[in-house]
Amino acid sequence: MTGTGIGASVKRVEDQRFLTGNGNYTDDINRPGQSHAWILRSPHAHATLNSVDISKAVKAEGVIAVFTGADMAADGVGSIPCGWQIHNKDGSPMMEPGHPPLAHEKVRYVGDQVAIVIAATRDAARDAAELIEVDYGVLPAVVDMDSALAGGTLVHDDVPNNRCFDWEIGEKDAVDEAFAKADHVVSIDLVNNRLIPNAMEPRAAISDFDRSTSQYTLFTTSQNPHVIRLLMGAFVLQIPEHKLRVVAPDVGGGFGSKIFHYAEEAILTWAAAKVHQPIKWTAERSESFATDAHGRDHESHAELALDKSGKFLGLRVATKANIGAYLSTFGSSVPTYLYATLMAGVYTTPAIYAEVQTVFTNTVPVDAYRGAGRPECTYLLERLVTKAARDIGIDPVELRKMNMIQPDQYPYQTPVALQYDCGDSPATFESALKASDYAGFEKRRTDAEKSGKLRGIGISTYIEACGIAPSAVAGALGARAGLYESAQVRVHPTGSVTVYTGTHSHGQGHETTFAQLVSESFGIPIDQIEISHGDTDQVQFGMGTYGSRSLAVGGPAILNACNKVIDKAKKIAAHIMEADVSDIEFADGKFTVAGTDKEMAFAEISLAAYVPHNYPIEEIEPGLDENAFYDPLNFSFPGGAHICEVEIDPETGDVEVISFTAVDDVGRVVNPMIVEGQVHGGLAQGLGQAMLEGCVYDDDGQLLTGSYMDYTMPRADDLPNFSVATQGVMGASNPLEVKGVGEVGAIGSPPAVINAILDALAPLGVDDISMPATSQKVWQAIQESNVRQAAE
Amino acid sequence: MYQFNYQKAGSADEATSAVAAADDGRFLAGGMTLIPTLKQRLAQPSDLVDLADIGDLVGIEDGGDSVTIKAMTRHVDVANSDVVQSKIPALAGLADNIGDPQVRNRGTIGGSVANNDPAADYPAAVLALNATVITNQREIAAESFFDGMFTTVLEEGELITAVRFPVPEKAAYTKFPNPASRYALVGVMVAQTGGETRVAVTGAGQDGVFRASDIESALSGNWSADAAKGVKMSDDGLNTDIHASAEYRAHLISVMASRAVTAAG
């Protein structure tokens, strides 16, 4: 036994370098002869670019070159593409207005790229950028979705009413029928607040062009270097794959925001071939706030039909989703297939209909952010179900239990396309109720009252979909890429192993978790295993890391490649030990011949494979190096229950989270410590969304929350000690039986927090509060209910 | 940042002459405000004159009925000072609650008072404790020192050398932090010194720190939490921003004042 296989809480091997300042991030990399770039950005949310005069800037000290959108357009540079095509209700495709990397003719949000200045130093580039004279024809900005849909001002002249698409899913007629026969109809209006991702490492890039080979290289802060190579190479710059290397080295957090192909990547790569020297760019923190794709930003109206007993009969949802000024890589899939397909939640609601309009506004593009669509869906459902319980006077626990999909109902076909493969929501719910001492809550409420505090408890149960798959289904729904994963397992002559994975680790701990898979498979300790990712010249292919897909989709690829290695190694072992292959057994790193005491170690076989002196050369090739591509049968479906308890100071509106219990079903757990860490991180972001974080633009499209002075990131002292546990059913759709854990914390938690706050405020007559539930909002809600009650 | 000349002064005189000689010279204390301002290119001084090596500007003196804190004394040293803790514990507590450990290890009382950020904590103490700001040229009473947000009566090139705080009979500072910046959304210092009651409010006013005279009169006759809470502050002249409306700030002033009274005993 290695002690480093599946199920062991192995310490993260990558943390040694991260915690000692030895990480190798993009900004740590310097290339010989490197120049520096500054991107001039629009200070206006919406304006025509009447002229961009660079004559003074090009003459400034240290300046190598200055380029504008006109230069790129003249060079035939393409538009930044969207990775997922959605169709309207009438079958026509969504609107896909052009997205030039450097703005051309018009700027559409504060921060839109206007010009690039390349100079000997970053300061010289920035100084010169101040000399560029731009004649902006300032236009009115559209920031809120209703004004955008009214269509007075158009973000893109060719997109009427600023509507990107108007999409639907589910059966409208069946839902209408359900409502017609309902005893209760409960409705809710909700905003899912816009968030700014705030990865610790700002985006950065270095581009290089080798004149002798015409080879381009781009180092970039990406979650998926092969996807960037494909999107940028094929669509924007027309560089074939074999002439373009994209490297995503250590990346300091992504949370989705580093999935997308960003304009700066294309601008730098293109410009490197113009100036014939490497160009480096690193975003300032202010640029991160203003130009990293934001998350969420939905407005929804939802209605639930119930029968007399509380059984759900039908659900109707209408959502408007802000997608910002341009379609980002997955901006169209997040509010559709990653959102409304989960509207059944953990419930047996038989009829569901959802319609989603996406809207262009003069704000930064909106795209996937930890959870991507699933937090928005869970928030809507769990707020609505809690409201239903209150409105019709049923206990929120009972109402949920009464409507939950039972374990024997899986595989469960929902009315909104997805088929849940397995799960047991009643079990995780029961455990969470117990772990949070739900039954003892009323006493805690009474105790809190004695010290002048309002105490509340809130529940959220959820199911979510990870590892989006299979490729054929995703393709049928509009995905423009496959969603499989690949792995290469290279056993070296002396038995150590390098694994090349097409996923990318930017904080998740893959170098440990994936090594544990190999350790388990080969029976060798993880210090003999290297996980390599991020370089398109090293890794055969890959779709990267997002949507909690890496272990569920990338893991089986590794497993399959390991199995291929073992199959081949058995043939070698059989030859050397003069036995039949069917008699060779492999366990704990040893090949044995059944019924004998003959054995060979893993490393002996690998040596034989590379020194094939005594070798079945007519049957197999030398070497021990196998490739696998894996396309799963279905999504995986993690789920669980989150319970939050808060205390509110009614005098100030201050909310303190007293306890937070999460019981999550993530299938098989490979490394319990990493899983716990992932849940903690997700909960921090979920509690951040619920209580603290909110992006605010003013009516002119200026970002008011453009720094940490105004954008509230959750800090350790905002959070309680989490009580987390995993429990559940092994995954049914992949051979590792894993489900995905990266996003569950951020998906399940926001409604638990808000439901707890509303429970605490219920005695005062408060029945709604929007996220983030800041002390000011809570205080305001209390004042308004006081006024209302006084009037009654 | 734009280019600037960097100089390190060995004495207060050297520092003031260096700033006077420069085109547009600025003192550099802890740099916690000035450096971020430069990084964002919001200021373009020709010269920075670093005060870090001037030993005479560091230290805390016990003057019996007053405590004098020299300008370059860091927040952490005020928080940990035996003298401040025993004579004016409210002031030690205030310093201990500024920003984060990194900020407290760099930021100075002189820099904070000179900067007069409308949400900074020290201005509330200076005003409520009726302190005196001592410069290389004169002594300025708290009452006349602050002159609207980010503005003071300091002349160009005038250097704060110390702040002298009379020792109060009672004092406490209560801060309701801005959730994002953790500066004061509303901070209230209540104090009784020589029989006089003073209440200073930071974080809330459009013109920076101010005295809450309504609460002062309520407390003068009746030093009690209820008396403070009973005052309904007007929201005239208070700030409204994305974090708090003027109305909310007005309400918080009474609540924070009442909690400060309880804490002061």
Ligand SMILES: Cc1cc2nc3c(=O)[nH]c(=O)nc-3n(C[C@H](O)[C@H](O)[C@H](O)COP(=O)(O)OP(=O)(O)OC[C@H]3O[C@@H](n4cnc5c(N)ncnc54)[C@H](O)[C@@H]3O)c2cc1C
């Ligand atoms: C993350 C963060 C959080 C913070 N949180 C808080 C908070 O919660 N509460 C709070 O009150 N403050 C807070 N601050 C501000 C901090 O406490 C410092 O007091 C403040 O930045 C100024 O002090 P400094 O020594 O750094 O001055 P500097 O930044 O060096 O200087 C500030 C200004 O004062 C001038 N100056 C400096 N010293 C003198 C002098 N002796 N005479 C005349 N002029 C002078 C400088 O020329 C400059 O214009 C925070 C700062 C940061 C970065």
